Amino acid sequence: MSTCWVIYNGSLTNDKFSDQAELLREAAERAGIFAVAKKNYEVMMDLQNGLTDLPDFIVFLDKDILLASFLKNMGIPVFNDPDVIETCDNKAKQYLQLAKYGLPMPKTIIAPKVYPTFSIRESGYYEKVLNEIGLPMVIKEGHGSFGMKVYLVETEEQFFEWTDALRGVDYVFQEFVASSRGRDIRVNIVGDEIVASMARKSETDFRANITNGGSATKVDLTPAQQEIAMQAAKAVGAEFAGVDLLYGENEEPLVCEVNAAAHIRNIYNVTGINVADAMIAYILRKLQ
Numbered sequence: 001m002s003t004c005w006v007i008y009n010g011s012l013t014n015d016k017f018s019d020q021a022e023l024l025r026e027a028a029e030r031a032g033i034f035a036v037a038k039k040n041y042e043v044m045m046d047l048q049n050g051l052t053d054l055p056d057f058i059v060f061l062d063k064d065i066l067l068a069s070f071l072k073n074m075g076i077p078v079f080n081d082p083d084v085i086e087t088c089d090n091k092a093k094q095y096l097q098l099a100k101y102g103l104p105m106p107k108t109i110i111a112p113k114v115y116p117t118f119s120i121r122e123s124g125y126y127e128k129v130l131n132e133i134g135l136p137m138v139i140k141e142g143h144g145s146f147g148m149k150v151y152l153v154e155t156e157e158q159f160f161e162w163t164d165a166l167r168g169v170d171y172v173f174q175e176f177v178a179s180s181r182g183r184d185i186r187v188n189i190v191g192d193e194i195v196a197s198m199a200r201k202s203e204t205d206f207r208a209n210i211t212n213g214g215s216a217t218k219v220d221l222t223p224a225q226q227e228i229a230m231q232a233a234k235a236v237g238a239e240f241a242g243v244d245l246l247y248g249e250n251e252e253p254l255v256c257e258v259n260a261a262a263h264i265r266n267i268y269n270v271t272g273i274n275v276a277d278a279m280i281a282y283i284l285r286k287l288q
């Protein structure tokens with residue numbers, strides 16, 4: 001093993017994406033690999049000409065699933081696997097998988113496909129959802145990060161505004177876990193190992209994401225939290241995972257989501273553990 005690419009999204013101008021790639025690039029260099037951080041659009045998906053000068057492996061930090069598949073088709077090992085990136089990129093899809101493996105999670109209903117210019121408002125469907133989950137509830141778009149596409153719905157009026165606005169979008173209805181308001185746990189997993197974890201807390205919002213104003217501290221996981229986080233990563237097939245856990249009514253862990261390309265800067269700052277080193281070591285072990 002001598003060369004690697006670290007791919008991140010080039011259209012996102014926020015520094016945290018290039019910073020994330022740089023953490024991985026540096027870790028690879030420390031392990032003696034010649035590593036290049038590349039923006040996704042710097043690799044042309046030219047189906048006839050393909051690519052030359054291929055690396056030995058790729059750490060894929062982007063959600064450009066087509067590019068990940070293109071690279072995998074070139075015969076290059078891509079981490080995480082494109083199928084895993086695709087599953088995790090859509091929360092509805094990953095909840096299907098988590099439910100299939102019986103993982104504990106908040107009560108969740110996947111919204112049906114509704115074409116944007118049509119409506120099922122009069123069908124009675126939404127009333128059944130209200131009945132089943134109750135208010136307040138959480139509505140979560142399939143594609144979203146940093147808490148930006150996760151909404152707390154407190155009234156029927158808000159509920160119907162969202163169901164109307166989200167026509168054409170993949171999303172889920174989810175029980176609001178009140179015992180976890182403003183707090184959760186992030187667990188970073190590499191292969192079969194929990195590498196680092198932190199408890200996140202927000203005083204101002206029900207969402208504990210640090211980007212959304214939360215703060216974090218190092219935390220020792222209970223055996224149940226360890227077990228559920230590991231099972232969640234396995235359920236979606238992730239070799240690298242950032243699992244978010246909620247606190248159920250009796251502090252029991254519930255899976256909130258699994259991130260395939262979890263950011264590792266905050267957990268590094270909080271715990272002093274650089275998850276990138278574990279990721280590179282894992283890949284080198286696997287490919288040797």
Ligand SMILES: Nc1ncnc2c1ncn2[C@@H]1O[C@H](COP(=O)(O)OP(=O)(O)O)[C@@H](O)[C@H]1O
Nearest residue numbers: 106144145146147148175176177184207208257
């Ligand atoms: N069902 C829920 N009940 C209570 N809080 C939740 C629930 N789902 C998510 N949250 C809070 O919102 C945050 C963001 O949700 P999450 O599903 O992790 O989406 P994102 O991908 O945007 O991080 C979580 O970290 C958690 O603090």
Ligand SMILES: [Mg+2]
Nearest residue numbers: 146147244257
């Ligand atoms: Mg999250």
